[in-house]
Amino acid sequence: MQTIVEAAPLSNTAVWAGRVMSGLIILFMLFDSGIKLIPLDVVIQTCAELGLPTGVGFARGLGILGLVCTILYAVPQTSVLGAILLTGYMGGAIATQVRVGNPLFSHLLFGVYLGLILWGGLYLRDPRLRAILPFSR
Template sequence: MTKSGSARTAGYVMSGLFIAFMLLDGGMKLVPLDVVIQATVGLGYPPELARPLGVIGLLCTVLYAVPRTSVLGAILVTGYMGATAATHLRVGHPLFTHILFGVYLAIIAWGGLFLRDPRLRELLPLRSPQQER
């Protein structure tokens, strides 16, 4: 497999893991399970917000999963994950396991998109064109 083929495959794997996690998370909020209601209340939000948050997360994930709207989805997912980080910071949760978890997910989402979409690599090169010569 070529270098670009390997990168694309790694990108699809990363994106697939991110999408699977978000579908599970959104699905749990739509049901909503008792553990989700308890966690929502524990974060200081009313239990009625679990479903709308699940819908928002799922919509952002669908936009991310569709190639034509993947960049828009990644931008929206980043905002969603930023809100999760702010929420965990507000309630005083641990930094690396709770506050930054949304940041980790956003990095996986953008990393997967970066590796699978050559247009994004052209827009955001990791090296300048002069270094490639």
Template sequence: MWTGRILSGFAVVFLLGDGVFKFLQTPEAVKGTVELGYPVSVLVGLGITELICLAVYLLPRTSVLGAILWTGYLGGAIATHVRVGNPLFSHVLFPVYLAAFLWLGLWLREPRLRALVPLRNKP
């Protein structure tokens, strides 16, 4: 259970910072958004979306829905990095690493998810 909370915590801390930075339109968030080919006007909406997805993920009753929402959002991030030709391991796959932390952390701390998605079949 604690391992799951720690894994989830790493992703949550990063995503919380990212959502807040986008919502507040910090210079770093503005620069990154423009470099990815998006207008600055999308920042607040992206920040709100990230914070809502995070809240849904953090509530135990809706955590699986939150992980599903994050999977979709992070899939868009992967597509964006591929579109602009960013490096594979440091940029394109970074959302995959975050999704792995979110899902593995949730799987370790949520017995209902382990029952639904077992790592091995019981004979």
């Protein structure tokens, strides 16, 4: 027999805060994916600085990957899968920043900041996630 655990209801303000946080991540990732799909010269230059391949195909591949993960995150039925995949995407960005020795708070932890907003927004807007990960008050 399966037991269904229900999450404690949140205030309307908390749910909207989660939607805003998720919306900010979605907008950022759409911008990030868009500049990689074109790709803008700054993308190619940044790839070179980070020691990544500088081909247009590589940049577009990253753009498509980011876009697919973002769409999965934006759709409520697949939002948890999208969050997991975006976390992996951010982890790759963090690993790249570690490898080249960029500054901690401005570059290295930027992916961590995005991940915290991403999961915080999802936690506040999705009662299924709150049921799985109940934080006691």
